Amino acid sequence: MTALVSWCFRRAGVVLVLWLAALGGLLPAALHTGAAFRDTVVLPAADSTLAANLLRSTGSGGAGERVVASSPDGPIDRGPGRLRLDALAARLAALPRVVSVDPAPGQVSADRRTAVLTVRFDAPAADLGQGTADALAATVRNADGLTAGASGELAAMTAAAPDLGNAGIGLLAAAVVLLVAFGSVTCVLLPVLTAAVSVGCALAAVTLLSHVMTMPKISTEIAALLGLGVGVDYALFVLTRYRQGRRDGAEPAAALAVAAATSGRSVVFAGVTVCVSLAGMLTVGLPFLTGIAIAAAVSVLLAALAALTLLPALLRPVARRMKVRPHARAVGWARLARSVTARPGPYTLAALLVVAVLALPVAGLRLGVPDATLDxxxxxxxxxxxxxxxxxxxxxxxxxxxxxxxxxxxxxxxxxxxxxxxxxxxxxxxxxxxxxxxxxxxxxxxxxxxxxxxxxxxxxxxxxxxxxxxxxxxxxxADFAEAITARLPLFFAAVVGISVLLLAWVFRSVLIPLTAAVMNLLTAAATAGVVVFAFGAPTEPYLPVFLFAGLFGLSMDYEVFLIARIQEAWRRHGDTRAAVVDGVAATGRTITAAALIMALVFVSFAFVDARVVREAGAGLTVAVLLDAVVVRCVLVPAVMARLGAANWWFPRRNAVVAAELAGSTR
Structure with a gap:
């Protein structure tokens, strides 16, 4: 890791050219080929699929779209309204692949103002393609005096991608936090630029992947949401450790080498953990969810790679001119940690009470796809x-x-x-x-x-x-929701089990990974409760899967950064309570700043048009803040103080070696 980061720092020009070539190659390729996103869910054994296959065998399997039109100034089955409806029916009949259109006025409402025309195509919606769907949408929107819409699988394909302009606002807010924390414009630009380049490459890669595997449209929004959040965070942790080295008098290259050996390794582990948690979505066995998982994993991996290669290259020309503030003692965080470890019982109960209140609405969780009135x-x-x-x-x-x-x-x-x-x-x-x-x-x-x-x-x-x-x-x-629900136990077991094994391997402990898993489950319940309270039921079946996988992956970031410093201090003096105080004092400011930055990026997605993206943005915002502030800075220290030396028990543990460090964030 140190060799890679140091090489990228020395060969900054080469690294910058490689990243620009990657971005310059992927973006035009994605624009040239276009996207081939597919939102169809294949459930071969589902009852609804059997019904569709039986209809298709009779020659009635082509898409049947219902075009609904309403006349604002009179009846639609006679007079000017009827003339407009006839003209709309004629334009619909002229569309490519249309087999028939119901004779106007079709089905008419009791007040004679609304009519429904059934438009039948010669193939299922999935085979007709995006071009046919867009042609249908354009015709419906150009209804000449009528208010019109369309209902059906083909119409559902015309939902525009959410406007991600709010993500820029989130990045701007994150930049303000960085400016306050670092006091340098350069330190603001480097993480933001690193994240932006990695996300640009990720979105282009996801678009290209849509041609070779099932990728739903929402994949790009999920990739952008996670990529921007972790991209800024990963760069921030490396940059923070680098600045500490410079503050201690080290030369730029030496300071970066230390950052690579500590925070760089933590970034690698954090990125891999996020991807492994997302890979748990593959256990559900649906290509729809597999596409979302792969898109998110690509974005996270590129964000980690950019933090370890592009950031050092960008750092090279400004390394000596970067302002470094004198180190401020973390008095407040140390005071909080001493208070928590002195009275672990009350603090544990208070933290659990906060989580329980937020989790109460989860009792009303009901999985299902919301109807089109929420489009x-x-x-x-x-x-x-x-x-x-x-x-x-x-x-x-x-x-x-x-x-x-x-x-x-x-x-x-x-x-x-x-x-x-x-x-x-x-x-x-x-x-x-x-x-x-x-x-x-x-x-x-x-x-x-x-x-x-x-x-x-x-x-x-x-x-x-x-x-x-x-x-x-x-x-x-309903069949989609049932298919996911049936696989949820396996999914939960896979994500929790893998996370526990990874933490046990890193920290050589049994209780630390087990308590981390329990705390993550509590945070997941609170996150789901907030989503249900804010958005109501039903909740998209795949949203809890994504939120759970993303939460477990992201929470492992802060768990590793915090426990690594606690373990480092414990190895020095063997006092668990003092080690907890040292670890929280060393990482509290950085963890909360990183969580605030990630939350600002996530919350910007809570204001886009697409409901599921809003839910994901709001859910991850609550999850990150709750995990960083309540769990990592209060609940973890309190529980570790209560457990004492038992935290470090591991079967057949050898003597502790001071050089055996898992990483650090300072």
């Missing part, structure tokens, strides 16, 4: 959902498609279902397949709609036919 304002899917709800009722955007073959009692099934929903007449399809369209009387995200789906599936097999299946958007979303 970004102005999107055609949200417009359609609002128009359908106003004109036809809350469940109009959530039809259940019941399909089967050879049933002799479909009429009986229809009558049974009509007790809890609006059911259209049976439709006979080629190949002896029948279709019932069941429209719930409650909103797509309402728990009652989920109960209707479950009862419909049971009745369909009993009264319809043994091979009957229930499909539709709501059914597919």
């Amino acid at each position: 970004p304002p102005g999107s055609i899917t949200r417009t359609a959902a609002e128009l359908l709800q106003e004109g036809f009722g809350p469940g109009a955007d959530a039809p259940l498609l019941v399909v089967g073959t050879g049933g002799d009692s479909v009429g009986e099934l229809r009558e049974a279902l009509r007790a809890g929903a609006d059911v259209g007449p049976p439709a006979a399809l080629p190949g002896g397949v029948w279709l019932l369209t069941v429209v719930p009387r409650t909103a797509p995200g309402d728990p009652a709609t989920g109960e209707l789906l479950a009862s419909t599936r049971v009745l369909a097999r009993i009264l319809g036919s043994p091979d009957a299946s229930v499909g539709g958007v709501v059914a597919a979303r």
Whole structure:
């Protein structure tokens, strides 16, 4: 590690050229090839998939999009409204790959102001591609006097990527914190520039990867969110240790070598730990989540690489001119640590009370995909959902498609279902397949709609036919949530187990990694509670998976930085309580400053249009601040003081060697 960082410092020009070449090569390549993001979730054994396959076998498997139009100044089925609707239907029929469009006015609402036209394409949405989806969206938006939207899988592909302009505000706020902490413009620019270059390369790489594997659109936002947060942090830790060396009188090269041997190693371990935690998402076994995990891991690895190569190169021309403030004694942090270690019981209870209060709303956690009324304002899917709800009722955007073959009692099934929903007449399809369209009387995200789906599936097999299946958007979303929920125990066990083993290997301790895992679980519960309280239910099924993996990875950063200094002090004098005070005094200011910077970047994502990105930004903000301030600076010191020498027990531990250091942040 020291050799790599020192070489990058000596060969700054070469390193800068290599990074600029990487950025200059990846960005044009990504712009030239474009993105091939896919938000489709493949669940071969799911009931909704079986229903879709059965419909496809009858020739009805092409995308069926519902275009909803509303006339603001009169009825839509006659007069000027009808003329505008006819013109819209003609433009829809002229779109590529369109097979048919319902004759106008189609399905009309009771107030005669809203109409629904079904547009059928010759292939499923996943096969039609982004170009067809964009053409549909452009036609719907250009409705000439009508308010129009579209509902369906193809329409869902037109959701624009969230505006990441707020990330710049987050970086600006982080720069202010850096300026206050370091008192030097150069020290502000170096971490920000390092993070920006690494994230630029990561986003381009993710775009290129979308052509060879399943990458959902949200991958870029997740990669940017994590990359900017950890990128500034990793550079900050290396730069902090370098400045300490310069403050102690070392030459730039020597100070950087010490920083590489201590903070540099911690950055490597932290980056690897984040990636290993994200890799736990692969245990869920869904390409959708695998794409998110790989995108986030690429961004984190590039951020760590930039902190160890690009930062030293940028540091070379300004190393001797950089202002270094005299070292300020961490009196406040030492006083806090002495107070915590003197009264570990009350401080532990107070910290747990804070976590418990934040975690209370987690009891209302319900996994599911929110309906389109929560899509970004102005999107055609949200417009359609609002128009359908106003004109036809809350469940109009959530039809259940019941399909089967050879049933002799479909009429009986229809009558049974009509007790809890609006059911259209049976439709006979080629190949002896029948279709019932069941429209719930409650909103797509309402728990009652989920109960209707479950009862419909049971009745369909009993009264319809043994091979009957229930499909539709709501059914597919429910199957997605169920698939993730079923795999959550394995995912949690993998992430927690790997984290415990890594910490046990680094610190040669049994209790330290176990207590860290328990504290991380508490923080995860508090984070989920805040997300549920702020955004309500349902919560996207994959969000807890990402938040849990990201939280465990990021919290290991601060755990390593803090425990490494505590262990270093303990090896010097063997007094656990004094070592805790020394470790908190040495790292408290840096950890909280780093957490504040990361939180400022994360919170900037809490104001974008996409709900899931807002949830991730808000959740990670709470997680980082809670972990750095309450857990690492209060709960960890209190528990370690209570455990005493037991913290350092490890089977067959050899005598402690003073040179065996895991890293440091100062």
